[in-house]
Amino acid sequence: xxxxxxxxxxxxDPNRIRILKMLESRALCLCEISFILSVANSTASQHLSIxxxxxxxxxxxxxxxxxxALTAASASVYVNELMPLIKKWLIDxxxxxxxxxxxxxxxRKILCS
Amino acid sequence: xxxxxxxxxxxxDPNRIRILKMLESRALCLCEISFILSVANSTASQHLSIxxxxxxxxxxxxxxxxxxALTAASASVYVNELMPLIKKWLIDxxxxxxxxxxxxxxxRKILCS
DNA sequence: ACTACATTTCGGTAAATAACGAAATGAGAT
DNA sequence: ATCTCATTTCGTTATTTACCGAAATGTAGT
Numbered sequence: 001x002x003x004x005x006x007x008x009x010x011x012x013d014p015n016r017i018r019i020l021k022m023l024e025s026r027a028l029c030l031c032e033i034s035f036i037l038s039v040a041n042s043t044a045s046q047h048l049s050i051x052x053x054x055x056x057x058x059x060x061x062x063x064x065x066x067x068x069a070l071t072a073a074s075a076s077v078y079v080n081e082l083m084p085l086i087k088k089w090l091i092d093x094x095x096x097x098x099x100x101x102x103x104x105x106x107x108r109k110i111l112c113s
Numbered sequence: 114x115x116x117x118x119x120x121x122x123x124x125x126d127p128n129r130i131r132i133l134k135m136l137e138s139r140a141l142c143l144c145e146i147s148f149i150l151s152v153a154n155s156t157a158s159q160h161l162s163i164x165x166x167x168x169x170x171x172x173x174x175x176x177x178x179x180x181x182a183l184t185a186a187s188a189s190v191y192v193n194e195l196m197p198l199i200k201k202w203l204i205d206x207x208x209x210x211x212x213x214x215x216x217x218x219x220x221r222k223i224l225c226s
Numbered sequence: 227a228c229t230a231c232a233t234t235t236c237g238g239t240a241a242a243t244a245a246c247g248a249a250a251t252g253a254g255a256t
Numbered sequence: 257a258t259c260t261c262a263t264t265t266c267g268t269t270a271t272t273t274a275c276c277g278a279a280a281t282g283t284a285g286t
Contacts, residue, residue: 041264090117159234
């Protein structure tokens, strides 16, 4: 029960939904995410840790950077069944589309400095 | 986006999940729900209004009583796709099973007085 | 109209949450 | 070893949330 409500709680914040939808495009580092959301790095980091705790996201350290990505096969049954739904939802959402555009234009080397 | 996070927020509380799972058995009135959850009527009422706002639950006035039931075909796409998942989840959860037992034994005429 | 009773709304309190900036951590480069 | 810079953790603050009891609402029956 607690596992389930933890996943739903992770999904109940607009910024965290935006992060998940961003990660559909590609893996992103913290500063790309905080830039696109327009929040402090510490805030984005906190959101990512909540998504990680729920099993929705994994992190992959690459030297100085940490790449965040959607969990491909989560340990959580709930996550595995919810992910496909989330993927097909919000495709036409204005904010989500704008975020996607920003990701295409974003260059980590310029952003993160 | 807000529609979606509203649904997830509604689902992110254990007591509200318990209510949804209870309503799988049958429609229930407020006092049956607050009795089974062991919370004040006002608290249960608040939870139900959140579930109603999200489109997860409908209410059907029957004189003095208000019967709450799962929304059969919700206006929300999100609800319609999430409901079947929630229905098959938590079947073996201890609390959910205990709640179901209490519902079978519950008699509104005795409880609500 | 009055009573009884299920439900909702109101006012208040304690705990959880989202946000920030600053300080701490960790890994690559000099 | 030192510096740089991405990330995390810490301390704080404002907002939201879950809960309660009391008062208000609404409906059925007398």
